[in-house]
Amino acid sequence: MELNLKNPLIFFDLETTGTDTIHDRIVEISYLKVYPNGKEEVKTKRINPEIPIPPSASAIHGIYDDDVKDCPTFKQIAKSLAVQMEGTDLAGFNSSRFDIPLLAEEFLRAGVDIDFSKRKMIDVQIIFHKKEQRTLEAAYRFYCDKELTDAHSAEADTFATYEVLKAQLDKYSDLENDIEKLASEFSFFNDNVDLAGRIIRNEHGVEVFNFGKHKGKSVAEVLKQEPSFYAWMMDADFPLNTKQVLTKIKLREMQK
Secondary structure (H helix, E strand, O other), X not given: OOOOOOOOEEEEEEEEOOOOOOOOOEEEEEEEXXXXXXXXXXXXXXXXXXXXXXXXXXXXXXXXXXXXXXXXXXHHHHHHHHHHHOOOEEEEOOHHHHHHHHHHHHHHHOOOOOOHHHOOEEEHHHHHHHHOOOOHHHHHXXXXXXOOOOOOOHHHHHHHHHHHHXXXXXXXXXXXXXXXXXXXXXXXXXXXXOOOOOXXXXXXXXXXXXXXXXXXXXXXXXXXXXXXXXXXXXXXXXXXHHHHHHHHHHHHHHOO
């Protein structure tokens, strides 16, 4: 089944120095841009992460320090990448919990502010987990009847993710070919306000903390009753995007 698109949809995958969305960096990004008319464009870029790539990470994706020493840094490509992503929605495998939060951190560190909250985001892994509970290799085998022979190559994973989503739409009659519904109903386990899910909306649409001693409590009420909690979060090791969202809520409440 071909995708029913209103906006271009970018499938992307990252290879990184590790799995920490705050401290780790991108070493390769591959994206497949699918247009509403069916046109497809693919690009893959190696990136100098400006930190050593741990051997454990290189063992997975096969990218070593020498492979990227002469490559551009993320800051050098950030503006052109942002232009490519302008007006698009996003899709990936485990993207809502890892790739998108890490990509947002890289953009913020580079001084390029992209409002991901305005994008529809499809996470094929979450659709898969809600339906079958498997990995990307198993998803590719299950839905497409193919073996993912080049797993952990960003480009191979990107194309596999694209094929899996189309096959999921063919398989499940209740999975509507509508990007907005796929993003809102199937691609997040929580209604995230920030990309890392530290702040979510509860069943009443109220922004609440999703961690620690204030878990489940209204963000606005906590900031009002315990102003020092804002300062603590801003000084603590939270993602830049989380701090950005928290600041927006604080400023909004101050203006009331």
